[in-house]
Amino acid sequence: MTDEPRRFFAPWRVVEFEGAFRIEDAAALPLAYAYYSEDIARQATGSYMSREEARRVALNIAALPDLRAALQDNDGAGRGQAEIAALRTQLTEAEQQRDAWRAEAERLGQTAA
Known part of the structure; x- marks a missing residue:
């Protein structure tokens, strides 16, 4: 194993797919996913966020390099x-x-x- 920390190059961006937002670095390396569902029953059970909630989470994650x-x-x-x-x-x-x-x-x- 190497002792050097991983580098996730800025800027990070958000890409929307069906049912998820993917946060990726400048080299298109996927860093995280924020899943959502338009189905109210799934949202009510707490297993999925709404599309707007998932979008906000994804945008906040993508802003981390700028915040740092x-x-x-x-x-x-x-x-x-x-x-x-x-x-x-x-x-x-x-x-x-x-x-x-x-x-x-x-x-x-x-x-x-």
Whole structure:
């Protein structure tokens, strides 16, 4: 077995067949199926979704690569903001240390004169 994870290439799309929606990747590899039935009795027993429910499920599954990319972008922005905040804190500390050194240098200069 290989250690590399499988790659399902974006964009994912939804293809409708009779009684099912197939979600496939850009290479037409089937990833999932959402089955439906127009028969009210089958829907009532809970064994099948309506066509509209199955379509919504299929579209939500197909949107997963875009959602993942958006979350990674937001996570990266959050990390960037955290890094900026940390750098600002370091800058403030460095400025305070500089001011303390200047005050000490002035005190020593006044004492020597």
